[in-house]
Amino acid sequence: MSPTSDSLVAAFRQLTDPRHRRGVRHPFAGLLSVVFLGLLSRHPDFASLARWAKRHWPALREAFGLTRPYAPHATTYSRAAAAFSIDEFRGALAGWLARVMADAPTAAAVDGKTSKQAHDADGDPIHVLNVFAHDARVCLADWPIGDGKETEPEVLKAHLDELFAAWPSLRVLTGDALFCQRPLARAIVEAGRDYVLAVKDNQPDLHETIRAAFADATPASASATARGKNAGRSRPGGSGATRRRRTTPARR
Template identity: 35%
Template sequence: MPPCTLYEALATLPDPRSRHGRIHPLPAVMGLVALAMLSGRKSLAGISRFGRQHGAPLAHALGFRRGKTPTVSTLSRTLRRFDPQNREAALSRWVTGRCDPHAFEHIAIDGKTLRGSRQGDVPGHHLVAAYAPAVQAVLAQARVDAKTNEHKAALELLGILPVRGKVVTGDAMFCQRDLATQVIDSGGDYVLVAKDNQPALVTDIQAGFAFETAARSIAAATSP
């Protein structure tokens, strides 16, 4: 089966809008948002202006029946109703479907706060992303809410990623027993950073390396 297009992936999203007063087809709206953001438009005003600048030809190509793209207020009302996890799942299906799983062996997980997402005293949106450097693609990402942390969000990502045969890397935040276990159980390997916030683990690692070094020295000294 050929990989789906971005438009086809977005078209699978359930429509959260009431049937009353729908003007624009949902796949057309989501297609406009995706295309505008890929072109560098990061705000609702920029996305709406992108639609107006390209006019009726773009509107018809995306599936807008009236040849007009949404206003800022329409975009805001529509996007506010979406479940971010549904959007992420649709985008992840599109990306992973177009990435040959044999084309990369390394998956890097990391957490970041979205620039510009903080509003006053309201903290910014924090995400954990899984990135494949070899194909320069974000395979999936999950939001870290106030009730969880980065490593729990990473566990969700690992549950939907092609981990078998891959090496998962992460910083000290992800150096957790359950995460390492999930990677191994999924058929992958991991390289995680251990720091002084886990002194017992660091001591065990140092002792392991020291034992191996000593064992090699003894073997070399006693070998014929």
């Protein structure tokens, strides 16, 4: 059975094979597909992954276009996985997801998580920022946070253009109180998207301002605000925001 044009194996064929031609016995896309599926099956190291692949080799061989009668050794997987381009992999996987998903995601949650399987050069778990579409039940993107020098909101702000280019259907991002920061909110709005961010007592002034603003809000006032924003967007150069001009009394 040959992989179809919209299969994950076909997407992995877009990646550059980092191996030397001499001694190559297995197609790179097939090997990477085995590694990918093995990780999804909770085999975090190459030794257990190789044992799992050996048990299921007839099915894997047919599904992923592998030609050898015997499964490769663990070192074959590790050498192939150590040299390929992460950026190419991200692009191929995101493109494949966008093609096969029945409904393009319109909303996603951003949250930081510590990986239980991935470790850095010092052996410490890697902390990553995930963008998760709950309706589709898939992680659309993830980026490492680093060693504490960067914060999760800063990482998200730095990758907003990349995220919206890969997933143009995204209209709303949600996040907890950590992401309630003006520079990030401004960047999301300037990209033509919306946000739903939690505000807690850790920002008392902002929390009280929001409570006061919503205390007198009515459906009619909300509709009037929405009409005003839409009118601002329809004007040339309009951004929906009302410009305030400061005036001072004329000097005599």
